[in-house]
Amino acid sequence: MIAPEPQTADxxxxxxxxxxxxxxxxxxxxxxxxxxxxxxxxxxxxxxxGTVEGPRLRGTVLAGGGDRCDRHHGVYRLDARYLIRADDGAVIDITNRGYYHEDEPTAPAQYDGALQVSEAGVYYRTSPVFRTDAPAHLWLARTVFVGLARGDDSEVAIRFYSVA
Incomplete structure (x- = not known):
């Protein structure tokens, strides 16, 4: 028996x-x-x-976190842990894992409107998990996200997108 094709709003x-x-x-x-x-x-x-700016969350990145990077054959496996203090005072814990590598032919340049959020040939993606008990921010702990990152030796910018 073949299962019926899933139906969605789209x-x-x-x-x-x-x-x-x-x-x-x-x-x-x-x-x-x-x-x-x-x-x-x-x-x-x-x-x-650091800073946090966007339509669903604003705040600051607290000092004291860090990213453990393991590099094998040109691929960085990332395991970052840090805290955000939201503008309303709530503290949000992030575990953000991902990969960074260059010379990836299947990684296109990606844009969010006019902003280039990734370069062609660079794969820099993360998969964050958020923890908090602040009622206004529980949606973070109940949602799957994808992060598109870019940066240099002094700063990294990650655009977080919720998966619908």
């Missing part, structure tokens, strides 16, 4: 949609070398602060 089999929620800019200290091993390099990048 019609049968429509793809999930992404809805821009906010952009986070994290300011970075120089990376700290942890070690070599298993054919790779591990580093830690301290987060010294």
């Amino acid at each position: 019609g049968p089999g429509s793809a999930p949609a992404l809805d821009f929620a906010f952009e986070l800019r994290a300011f970075l200290a120089p990376s700290l070398h942890i070690g070599h091993g298993g054919g790779g390099v591990t580093e830690y990048v301290p987060i010294t602060g």
Whole structure:
């Protein structure tokens, strides 16, 4: 027996949609070398602060978080943990994992309106998980997000999109 095609408000089999929620800019200290091993390099990048701006969330990135980066064969596996203080005073915990690598032929340049959020050939994507008990921000802990990131050695900007 063949299962019926899923039905959605947009019609049968429509793809999930992404809805821009906010952009986070994290300011970075120089990376700290942890070690070599298993054919790779591990580093830690301290987060010294930052901003959060967008239609669904505004606030600041608190100093004290960081990103553990494991690099193997040109691919960085990212595991960042940090805190946001929303404009209303609520504290939101983020675990943000992802990958960064260059020379990826299937990664197109991507735009959000006129803003270029990723370069052609660069794969820099994250998958955040948020935790808070603040009633106004529980939607973060109940939603799947995708992050499109760009940055340099001193700052990373991540545009977070909720998956509908």
